[in-house]
Amino acid sequence: MKSRKITLSEKEIPNHWYNIVADMPNKPLPPLHPGTKEPIGPEALAPLFPMELIMQEVSAEKWIEIPEEVRDVYTMWRPTPMFRAHGLEKALDTPAKIYYKYEGVSPSGSHKPNTAVAQAYYNMKEGVKRITTETGAGQWGSALSFACNHFGIECEVYMVKISYHHKPYRKLMMNTWGANVYASPSDRTEAGRKILASDPDSPGSLGIAISEAVELAAQDPDTKYSLGSVLNHVLLHQTVLGQEALAQMEKAGDMPDVVVAPFGGGSNFAGIAFPFLRLNLEEGRSIRCVASEPASCPKLTRGVFRYDFGDTVGMTPLLPMYTLGHNFVPAPIHAGGLRYHGAGVVVSQLLKDNLIEAVSHDNLEVFDAGVQFARAEGIIPAPEATHAVATVIQEANRCKLEGKSETILLNLCGHGNFDMKAYEDYFAGNLVKHEVTSEEIEASLAELDTPIPG
């Protein structure tokens, strides 16, 4: 029998998160105040986040200890398994060895609880009563609902309207964990009302939903805001998964030549890639780390590196990142978690410095890949994850052409069991190949009046 599953014991859950900032040759540029456009210090974030998370946000310390209470919750599903994808290798007839780390075993079905639990914990420690947040596909909202429920905090979720209608069971999952969920844009906030006034049929976007959640948190001292991606502390928390993956690869007696993950704001990519990038930075290895994004929201491959807002209305600090412009409303593709105009500051700097790579795939190619994966490996990937599966297939086909037996590691960051509407549309032939035009990107970028870094 060929061995498939590579497991770790509970004791092997990492004790520390890895902060790549400590090892970066060029440190991230500072965030700027949205009004004055001057660099802001940590205190500017205090209305939105608990102090401990703000300190992590600006930390350059290499290893940050994971609190015992957080590790304790992690044991509900961690360490997560890694699998050798014998079925997919056979289907592709490739000499490449393919492994995947599977984060779909968490309570909400993706990597998101790795940070949700940590964030809810620090909020609880600092006496926060309520957390507001946004969610795209519903993965982040579910993860935070689960985590807030665990630590006794109220949770209010602004869910991008198109997903709210596509994914009623995601909403009910959040309700089951005790959260209140609203379709965004909503009439509960000034930001939401402003968008509805100009476009009553707006499908919503992550940028809009962020504006709503931030507005509410900024107004109430007992309410904080929480973000499921992009920010440094979120990326930091996700490194628990890559550290496990590194230990599992070592256990399998192998090491990846290529690490692949889907890219929304950068958290699951950072989670799997940073512990391997550490080996590149510390030991001069050359493991390729590839971020995979949709052709309809291609900030890494076709956006620009400059200061931009994290939200649509322009309430957040300006961040130096790859962006399509904060007014960019991506086509309503099913990979809701990837419909974000910007990218994390740390991953943006790494891309600018050519330390990581990015590719894009269209809407049809990724579902071809997702179905092929499901038939070969059993697990149905989340629509976001299918992007990385498409990249893995591309890499495996390249290995076949070049006759190379490289090792490819995929982050299968979530299952698609609540995303069957997407698969239904794919099987019914209702999905169209969608690629944003250069004119659309240029028009969105032309609206930016934010500073250009350097």
Ligand SMILES: *Cc1c(COP(=O)(O)O)cnc(C)c1O
């Ligand atoms: C949220 C999400 C993503 C995108 O967010 P990142 O921060 O880039 O990881 C990708 N896949 C799944 C399953 C998600 O839930």
